[in-house]
Amino acid sequence: MSGHRSFRVLTTLLLAAALSAGCAPGGGDGGEEGPAQEPVGRSAPAKGSPFWVDPDSAAARQVTAYEAEGRTADAKLLRRISERPAAQWPAWNNPVADVRRAVRGAAPGKQKVVLVAYNIPHRDCGLYSAGGAANPEAYREWIGSFAEAIGDAPAVVVLEPDAVPHVVDGCTPAQHHEERYQLLAEAVDRFKRQPNTKVYLDAGNPAWIKDAGKLVEPLRRAGVAKADGFALNVSNFQTTPTVTAFGTELSALLGGTHFIVDTSRNGAGPLAGDGEEAWCNPPGRALGTPPTENTGDARVDAYLWIKRPGESDGTCRGGPAAGTWWPEYALGLARRAKA
Numbered sequence: 001m002s003g004h005r006s007f008r009v010l011t012t013l014l015l016a017a018a019l020s021a022g023c024a025p026g027g028g029d030g031g032e033e034g035p036a037q038e039p040v041g042r043s044a045p046a047k048g049s050p051f052w053v054d055p056d057s058a059a060a061r062q063v064t065a066y067e068a069e070g071r072t073a074d075a076k077l078l079r080r081i082s083e084r085p086a087a088q089w090p091a092w093n094n095p096v097a098d099v100r101r102a103v104r105g106a107a108p109g110k111q112k113v114v115l116v117a118y119n120i121p122h123r124d125c126g127l128y129s130a131g132g133a134a135n136p137e138a139y140r141e142w143i144g145s146f147a148e149a150i151g152d153a154p155a156v157v158v159l160e161p162d163a164v165p166h167v168v169d170g171c172t173p174a175q176h177h178e179e180r181y182q183l184l185a186e187a188v189d190r191f192k193r194q195p196n197t198k199v200y201l202d203a204g205n206p207a208w209i210k211d212a213g214k215l216v217e218p219l220r221r222a223g224v225a226k227a228d229g230f231a232l233n234v235s236n237f238q239t240t241p242t243v244t245a246f247g248t249e250l251s252a253l254l255g256g257t258h259f260i261v262d263t264s265r266n267g268a269g270p271l272a273g274d275g276e277e278a279w280c281n282p283p284g285r286a287l288g289t290p291p292t293e294n295t296g297d298a299r300v301d302a303y304l305w306i307k308r309p310g311e312s313d314g315t316c317r318g319g320p321a322a323g324t325w326w327p328e329y330a331l332g333l334a335r336r337a338k339a
Contacts, residue, residue, distance in 0.1 A: 049084075049085055049111070049291065049292075050111060050112055050293055051085035051111055051112050051113075051114055051156075051291050051304075052085055052102060052105055052106035052109070052111040052112065052113050052114075053082075053083060053084065053085045053086075054085075054086070054088065054102070054105065055105070057082060057086065057308070058308075058310065058311070058325035059078055059081040059082035059309075059310055059325075059330060060082040062078055062082070062310075062325070062327050062330070063075045063078045063079055063082050066078065074331060077331055077334040077335055078310075078327075078330060078331065078334055080287060080334040080337055081287070081309050081310055081330055081333070081334055084290050084291060084305060085111075085114060085291045085304075085305065086114070086264065086291075086305040086306075086308045086309065087114040087115060087116050087158065087304065087305065087306045087307075087308065088102050088113065088114065088115050088116070089115075089116045089118055089308070089323075090115060090116075090117075090146060092118070092119040092131065092132070092133070092142065094145075095119075095142065095145060095146045095149065096145050096146070096148075096149045099113075099115060099146060099149035099150055100149050102115065103149070103150060103151065103153040103155075106153065106154075107153065110154070111154070112154040112155060112156055113150075113153060113154070113155045113156070114155075114156045114158070114291075114304055114306070115146075115150070115155055115156070115157050115158070116157070116158045116161065116306060117143065117146060117157055117158070117159050117160060117187065117191075118160060118161055119131075119132050119133050119139060119142050119143075119160075120132050120133070120139065120160045120163045120180065120183065120184070121133050121134070121135060121136065121138075121139055121176070121179070121180075121183070122172060122173075122176050122180075123162075123163075124162060124166070125166055125171040125172060136179060136182075136183055139183055139187075140183070140186065143186070143187045143190050143191075144190060146191075147190050147191050147193065147194055147197070150191075150194050150197055151194065152194065152195050152196055153196060154196040154197075155194070155196065155197045155198070156197075156198050156200070156260075156302070156304070157191050157197055157198065157199045157200070158200050158202060158231045158234065158260075158304075158306055159184065159187055159188065159191070159199055159200065159201050159202060159227070159231075160184060160187070160201070160202055161202045161231075161234045161235065161306075162202060162204070162234075163180060163184060163202060163222075164184070164201060164202060164203060164204070164215065164218050164219060164222050165202070165203065165204035165208055165209050165215075167180060167181075167218055168204075168209050168214050168215060168218055169208070169209065180222075181218070181221040181222050184201065184222035184223055185221070185222055185223035185226075186223075187199075187223075188201065188222070188223035188224075188226050188227045189223065189226060192226060192227070198228040198301075199227045199228055200227060200228055200229050200230055200231040200259070200260050200301075201219055201222055201223070201224050201227050201229075201230050201231065202230070202231045202234055203215050203219060203230040203231060203232055203250065203259075204232070204234075205232055205233045205234075205236045205238050205243065205246075206232075206238055206242055206243060206245075206246035207236070207238055207270065208236075212246060212249045212250040212253060213253060215250060216250070216253045216254060219254065220254075224254065224257060228258065228301070229257050229258035229259045229260065229301060230247075230250070230254075230257060230259045230260075231259065231260050231261075231262065231306065232246065232247050232259055232260070232261050232262070233261050233262040233263070233266065234262045234306045234307060235262065235264075235265075235279075235306070235307035235313065236262070236265075236266070236270070236279055236307075237265055237266050237268075237269060237270040237271065237278075237279070237282065237285055238266060238269070238270055239266055239269045239270075240261060240263055240266060240288065240289060240303070243261050243266075244261065244297060244300060247259045247261065247299070247300065248297075248299060251299050256299070257299075258299050258300070258301045259299060259300060259301065260300065260301050260302045260303070260304055260306075261295075261300060261302075261303050261304070262304060262305070262306040262307055263288035263289040263290075263291075263303040263304070263305065264287065264288060264304075264305035264306060264307045264308070264309050265285050265286070265287065265288060265307060265309055265333060266285075266288040267285070267286030267287050267288040267289075267333075267336065267337055267338070268284060268285050268286040268336060270282070271283070271284065271285070277316055277317075279313065280313045280314050280316040280317065280319070281312060281313045281314070281316050281317040281318075281319040281326075281329060282317075283317070283332070284332075284336070285332070285333060285336070286333055286336035286337045286338075287309055287333050287334060287336075287337035288303075288305075289303045290303075290305075291303060291304050291305050309330060309333050309334075310325055310326060310327065310329060310330025310333065311323055311324065311325055311326065312324045312325075312326045312329065
């Protein structure tokens, strides 16, 4: 999202990716101070979580490394990340192996896997997370293999971070709009053929597309009526109350559509000021509310860690490439989370 997301770097040492970067000043960047801070991540393990926790995440491997080095205090801090469920961002060259690994891991505990489909053609307007499928047919094939790999496992799919907001803000050229709407609607249909898969279309965040009304028709054309709802705040830092208020407004405009909120890094709210790059590796941020389906709001289906905490937003503020594990940043997020 205009720096709201990072993406997965495809190497054996890196994990699923973060979110994309948007092009407009408001795109995923935020730039506005949110309301008062709220309770954030707890240090206790996520026992009984309905969502699968990846035992081989970058955070989990970092905990092991810190323990081997005798850095027990740092290892304890990072367990605030490693022991919480976070979304998987399957590789865009071949998502099957990643999806199947998550499904197998979640099966014994009958847990849900949280997955992000992030491979739309002309992705991220050529910015930090540029790329995507080469053409519509390649994308359809990718989505088909992704969905087939889920099978009948319980899953939550966040569909194409930034894709709809980048149409709304004009970052995606007009000649690609019709193709994008068609591909998104087809992807919703394909995922909903899986008996236990829920699909949420990304709708940006309230600091990016500030007028909820501007998202209504684009989301409808992208197939939100057949989806389970929309996703907000992916890879961004807007506080949960701010996002929920915006989501409630958008939901009403869509006839009561449900939504999910990314709370992975919003525990301290957004970085004040700093223009277009307030979204990109901002200092002083904290983990947000741990993933849960107990939101206390009938229209909010879940708080999820869609952006993987500790993965870089891009090469800003000394960060590595988008999607790359950055232990120093991860420690900061964990350290500032209210225990």
